[in-house]
Amino acid sequence: MPNFKELLTFEYKNEYESAYDLSVKRNFSNPKIYSANGDLKKRWYVYFSFRNPKSGKLVRQTPFYGDANKYHTKEDRLSILVTYRKVLLRLLKKGYSPYADNSELHHQLRSKNEITSTQNLSKDENKNSEAVSDEPKMTVEEAFDFGLKLKEKILSATTKRGYENKIKNFLKWLKVNRPEIKNITDLDKKVVTTFLNDVLDRTGPRNRNNFRTDLSSIIQVLVDNDIIGQNFIKKIPPLKSIPERNKTYSQDLQEKIFDYLEIEDPILLLYIKFISYNFLRPIEVCRLKVKDLDLKHKKLQVKAKNSPLKTKIIPELLWSDLPDLNKLDKEGLLFTPDKIGGE
Template identity: 30%
Template sequence: MKIEVNITKEPTKEPISFEIVDMSKKKYSEVKIYIPKKKGRKSVAPGDKWYVYFYWRDPETGKMNIKCKYYRGINQKKTVAEREEVAKAYQRSYQMLLEQGWNPLKNKIKNQRSSPKKQKHTLKSAIEYALAIKIRNTKESTARDYKFRSQFFLDWADVNFKSGLPLEQFKLEDFYQFMDYLELDYINKASGERLSNTSIDNTRRVISALFTELKNKRLIDTNFVKGIPKLKSEPLKNRPFTHSQLIEIKKYLEEHDPYLIQFISFLLYPILRPIEITRLKVRDLNTEDWILGVETKTEAFSYRKIITKMQPIIGQMELKGYPGSYSLFTNENKPSIWLPKQEKSKVNHFTNRFKKVKKALGYGKEYGLYSFRHTAIGDLYNSKQAEGIPEQQIIYDLMPITRHKSEAGLRNYLRNIKIALPADHSDIYTIDF
């Protein structure tokens, strides 16, 4: 049996007292997650609170009966998958704190975080800690991307004996080794292909964001990942369509998948992203004032004008009689309840349907659903340019339509999709060949 001897110093004329503590009794239980259930299924209904908890041994009675529970923003997440992801991250964090000697009765967790330099993190525990903070208030798709790319980094760190390094010993040179691995060594086992520069940059961006969180918590002095330059990349996917290609696609869909025409119309006219379309509910369409409510990538909720060109398409959808809570687009080709485990699977459903169209018409992997959105924005730009409107004015006119936050952002977007054509400049030539 292990014992701990605590020596208490008393005045010199008094005897020294000894306290013997039985160390074979663990002070805390395993950290667990409380998940409320209804009819045997995990619930995220209002009032059903999730939390992580453990039991602490009462120092007076010796019984492990002090329940410590922490909500930590878990219940801000809307889906079971999101809550499980955040709760598991906190479960690991609290377990780590307990193993490092943290006493929940003496040190509240906020005090523990107020002086983070006193915490001793390995590279792995630091990344997991930063990830738990970063994904607290993000959408499921963003959280999943952060989790995937950070795990990719940690897998590399494990193989290269760096995950157990004290955080402060992981240097810029180490991260460049990871970048070299992505650029030169990694090959996808399924496809046999290397990573694109865009994919590598996205991974670097995620790790940089986590290092920024560590810097904000004063666990590191600087985020050296942030200073690494982006790789030059040539976008391949989602090339815009020509007008003749759009006609060809619509003709094919009219015969083989007319429901997809309605879905694509929301890409072309309100210029929504695929995931924004799959989030739409029947109640989001106001056909009296012709306004569309959208849960977007950058805003919790915003509104779009349903333009005249779009109104007949909505009329064809015959939405009367469907409950407002029904998803507007589903795998049943009509409004319905659609609650897959992952939000992304909704987008994948329509992506796979369009893949069949591409295969039938002979389009390559450079085309996708986003191609319709790019096509629409490029068409608006070129139409205004054909009217002789100055470029600066075109940018101002398009920003509220495309929802870009800055002129520079929209200009960069137009350069990337390579569909913004220059105006006819024959009149400035002096050459007659």
């Protein structure tokens, strides 16, 4: 009876000796992936070396990029490059050479693929005919509801509302424009592209891109949970969006606005100063609670867009405008439409 070492050696030879003779030098190096240390601004690719038949030396060949650099996440790029690397290694083992005419190899592979495709198609048709009555399909509404419920665990309340609003708009559009689409498997790239074009026509490229991003995020959840086969929205490219610059007030007009608000709406004036003097986003000031202000050290803490929490020193000229906060409810919002500190 053969032992483990003998079995392993036998299988190793079966796997590799068909590609090249171990007694001679290999004609190629194993393909490798260049990922630019994770820098998505640089191009990622697969590269390898092949032995030049004239010099007998391994020579670095032209890198293969494919569609990898169209993707904008590390996971997506690495996934496609890993596939390229596997396919390239398989071709090299089958005899591909950058220094030779590979027409015969191409013909062999094409003939083999046609036979395999025909066989697989026949198998798939049989499987589908057996499964139609047994597997209930998820509707579009059910699928998006499922995806959002899984994703909401990692979303803030504000971000979740944004997702809900976009999904609601998309489902409403489907009912009016494509009422025949009932199941999530009926949804495809063409349908979503038509919807995004409608959003673009009614609003603009920035809003259209936001819809694309959020819908793609939910579709990816469905792919990860084997509800649909692929995230076709990733193949829809984002549009270039040119932001419009806000008009800057002149110094005289700013002073007039401040003078007016000091009499007519001092709460709004203080709100504007919190944005201006602390360099905060309007939504960040809206989130401020009384407890977020450190009265002793004259600092405030706010939940930022791109970090869990950030601390700001409150300028003296702003501090002097604040009322006494000691007697207010610590859980109350700092700014409300009619008073400082409330619901």
